[in-house]
Amino acid sequence: MTVQIWTYSIVALTFALYIGIAIWSRAGSTKEFYVAGGGVSPLANGMATAADWMSAASFISMAGLISFIGYDGSVYLMGWTGGYVLLALLLAPYLRKFGKFTVPDFIGERYYSKTARLVAVFCALLVSFTYVAGQMRGVGVVFSRFLEVDITTGVIIGMIIVLFYAVLGGMKGITYTQVAQYCVLIFAFMVPAIFISFQMTGNPIPQLGMGGKGADGMYLLEKLNGLSTELGFAEYTSGSKSKMDIFAITAALMVGTAGLPHVIVRFFTVKKVKDARKSAGLALLLIAILYTAAPAVAVFARLNLINTVSGQPYAQMPGWFSNWESTGLLGFNDKNGDGLIQYSANAMLNELTVDRDIMVLANPEIANLPAWVIALVAAGGLAAALSTAAGLLLVISSSVSHDLVKNVFKPDISDKQELLVARLSAVGAVVVAGYFGINPPGFVAAVVALAFGLAAASFFPAIILGIFYKKMNKEGAIAGMIVGIGLMLFYMLKFKFGIFDGGKTAVAGLSKDWWFGISPEGFGFIAMLVNFAVSLTINAVTPEPPGEVQEIVETIRIPSGAGEATH
Numbered sequence: 206m207t208v209q210i211w212t213y214s215i216v217a218l219t220f221a222l223y224i225g226i227a228i229w230s231r232a233g234s235t236k237e238f239y240v241a242g243g244g245v246s247p248l249a250n251g252m253a254t255a256a257d258w259m260s261a262a263s264f265i266s267m268a269g270l271i272s273f274i275g276y277d278g279s280v281y282l283m284g285w286t287g288g289y290v291l292l293a294l295l296l297a298p299y300l301r302k303f304g305k306f307t308v309p310d311f312i313g314e315r316y317y318s319k320t321a322r323l324v325a326v327f328c329a330l331l332v333s334f335t336y337v338a339g340q341m342r343g344v345g346v347v348f349s350r351f352l353e354v355d356i357t358t359g360v361i362i363g364m365i366i367v368l369f370y371a372v373l374g375g376m377k378g379i380t381y382t383q384v385a386q387y388c389v390l391i392f393a394f395m396v397p398a399i400f401i402s403f404q405m406t407g408n409p410i411p412q413l414g415m416g417g418k419g420a421d422g423m424y425l426l427e428k429l430n431g432l433s434t435e436l437g438f439a440e441y442t443s444g445s446k447s448k449m450d451i452f453a454i455t456a457a458l459m460v461g462t463a464g465l466p467h468v469i470v471r472f473f474t475v476k477k478v479k480d481a482r483k484s485a486g487l488a489l490l491l492i493a494i495l496y497t498a499a500p501a502v503a504v505f506a507r508l509n510l511i512n513t514v515s516g517q518p519y520a521q522m523p524g525w526f527s528n529w530e531s532t533g534l535l536g537f538n539d540k541n542g543d544g545l546i547q548y549s550a551n552a553m554l555n556e557l558t559v560d561r562d563i564m565v566l567a568n569p570e571i572a573n574l575p576a577w578v579i580a581l582v583a584a585g586g587l588a589a590a591l592s593t594a595a596g597l598l599l600v601i602s603s604s605v606s607h608d609l610v611k612n613v614f615k616p617d618i619s620d621k622q623e624l625l626v627a628r629l630s631a632v633g634a635v636v637v638a639g640y641f642g643i644n645p646p647g648f649v650a651a652v653v654a655l656a657f658g659l660a661a662a663s664f665f666p667a668i669i670l671g672i673f674y675k676k677m678n679k680e681g682a683i684a685g686m687i688v689g690i691g692l693m694l695f696y697m698l699k700f701k702f703g704i705f706d707g708g709k710t711a712v713a714g715l716s717k718d719w720w721f722g723i724s725p726e727g728f729g730f731i732a733m734l735v736n737f738a739v740s741l742t743i744n745a746v747t748p749e750p751p752g753e754v755q756e757i758v759e760t761i762r763i764p765s766g767a768g769e770a771t772h
Contacts, residue, residue: 208570211580212351219584220366222385223591227369227378245380245474251487253380254471256387256592258289258488259495260336261343262653264390264589269564271503272510275433275441277451278503281654284455286489286496288462288657293485296463297472299672301481302761307600308469308664309608315671316679317754319613324686328663329604331690333467334637336656337597341642343590346562349532351583356532360642367591367598368635379595380474386588391494393585397569397578398498401505404572415501425504432511437550441507450719453727454654461657461729464664467596470603506568513571514557515548522546525570534560535567594638602630655697658729662693666736675758677740680747685740693732701725 206214245253263285271278303311309329313322341360348359395411402414406425418424430440439445462468472481514522519537529535536558537546547556566586569579606627611618618626663686670677698704700719723731749755 206576208351208576208579209353211576212583215577215580215584216352216587219385219389219588223366223382224369226382226385229381247475247480247483248487249380249384250471250475250480250484251491252387253383253474254468254484254488255491256383256390256588257471257596258468258492258593259387259390259589260593260653261340261586261590263495263499264394265343265346265565265586266339266562266653268499268502268506269561271500272507272564273559273561274445275439276444277446279500280446280451280454281458282496282499284458284657285462286492287455288459289468289489289492291459292463292465292468293482293489296668296672297469297481297485298478299761300469300668301472301475301478303672303757307603307608308464308668309604310612312664312667312671312682313608313612315754315758316667316677316682317751318679318683321679321683321686322608322612324683325664325667326604326608328659328686328690329608330601331694332465332656332660332663333597333600333604334634334641335659336465336467336653337594337601337634337638338641339653339656340590340594340597341638343562344587344594345642346532346534346560347566347583347586347590350529350534350563350566351580353531357643360639363587363591363594363642364635364639367594368632379592379599382595383592386592387491389588390585390592391491393581393588394495394502394565395498397572397574397582398502398505400574400578401509401568401572402501405505405508411498411501411505415504425508429504429508429511432508432515436511436515436548441504447722449721450723450727453721453723453730455727457661457727457729457733458654458657460665460733461659461661464660464668465657467593467600470596470600502565502568506564506571509568509571510559510564511548514546517546518544519546520544523573525567528570529563529567532563534563598631598634598638601634602627605630654726655701658697658726658732659690659693661729662689662732662736665733666740670737670740672758672761675755676744676749678744678747678750681740681742681744684743685736688739689732689736692735693729696720696728696732697725700728 309325312325344363345356345360398411402411403409406414406417408414549555
């Protein structure tokens with residue numbers, strides 16, 4: 206069978222599985238819609254958390270990003286995995302014990318203020334819509350190549366699928382769908398990685414193959430360094446970013462992870478705090494399978510691309526090249542008219558343009574793997590994008606229905622009416638998400654990194670201080686969130702999109718204008734520090750929180766079943 210037939214078959218089969226699960230597990234109450242009824246097993250929740258966590262950025266974009274920037278790409282590996290550990294160990298058990306299943310709900314109750322809740326809802330919506338834009342972009346990339354439809358049509362198909370199981374099943378449907386999506390995406394990522402590792406080094410374990418020798422007796426990384434320098438690029442294993450920027454991006458991704466609303470809500474879908482800890486540990490192990498293989502996939506993809514394309518006649522390029530050209534994500538411009546593809550770091554000489562988001566998806570085709578493996582990768586990319594998109598859409602709908610309508614505007618709303626509002630909110634969120642997928646603000650990993658920066662700048666200080674500092678009051682938390690998110694938005698709009706100066710500072714190469722030499726992806730760390738400073742300063746000159754609030758904070762830090770301390 207052809208790649209096209211395999212792709213249609215596997216994608217149709219996985220979509221039928223997702224829809225079937227959604228129908229089987231449809232939500233009948235707000236508790237099932239928001240937290241799957243609170244009865245999910247630790248293993249199922251761990252798999253669902255891993256799928257929720259490993260978005261299109263992890264599956265499609267991260268290895269592609271590392272393949273182009275080499276050593277500097279390690280910030281994404283360190284930041285995203287380190288952040289998950291921070292969330293699982295430092296925050297999740299306490300938030301679970303507090304009993305509020307959305308971040309705005311926690312902030313509204315902890316800081317005894319509707320204003321705090323409204324600010325948190327705004328921040329949650331901003332983070333979620335920024336994040337979901339990256340997922341819908343990933344859906345569009347996969348559909349445009351493998352189903353041979355334009356990106357707009359691809360995004361619309363993805364919208365319909367995710368709308369079906371998110372609106373019908375809520376968190377209950379999403380949870381069990383994500384269990385299936387984890388199995389699909391991890392299988393789809395690892396199978397081609399194992400194939401290519403064996404093909405290039407004779408070692409079927411990608412993590413070990415990356416450091417092994419090829420058929421010519423050279424170490425793969427040594428060979429890649431040599432090819433990179435020949436083409437004018439920096440050595441693959443050496444970094445070009447400043448240490449300050451690497452630290453800031455890593456820290457922003459870590460603390461942003463700890464403030465991501467769609468991951469935090471996962472710890473409320475299990476029965477007990479103990480189960481939340483178990484599912485967090487299981488999720489970390491399941492995530493590590495992909496994250497430890499991603500650098501190897503990046504090395505294999507980069508080597509295959511250079512060997513297959515650089516200096517080769519354009520007329521003799523295999524079918525995969527023209528297939529990706531038709532999507533607009535790969536291009537050849539014969540500047541010197543010799544018919545050979547000149548790939549170079551020098552923009553004046555370079556004739557090849559490659560979108561970073563295609564590297565993982567194109568890698569099996571470049572390596573000439575069987576058609577079913579190529580199709581499997583397409584299904585995996587869709588599973589990764591749709592699983593995270595569904596989690597984010599649920600955060601958006603619950604922020605509107607539960608945190609705004611139920612807790613601010615109409616407290617007496619019935620359970621049935623609230624469920625209807627939640628579903629209508631999810632429909633609206635899907636439409637907005639689809640627009641961002643059709644008109645994306647950048648490649649997947651960059652957009653997602655900005656979402657983490659926004660989460661770091663807004664939520665992390667409010668959550669940390671809310672749990673570990675009982676005298677933190679509403680005035681300080683509200684001021685900190687507003688200043689933090691405002692500063693991050695300003696920096697992002699100025700240096701990523703050039704909003705405030707006619708686009709000048711958004712142009713590549715003007716990184717010298719960055720404050721403290723920190724990129725927009727890393728500035729969330731600085732905005733977070735400002736948030737902490739503002740929160741604590743305002744807190745020092747305003748009244749302490751009520752005694753009952755301080756008592757609640759004391760209580761959530763006591764392990765379940767523990768009595769008073771004894772000597």
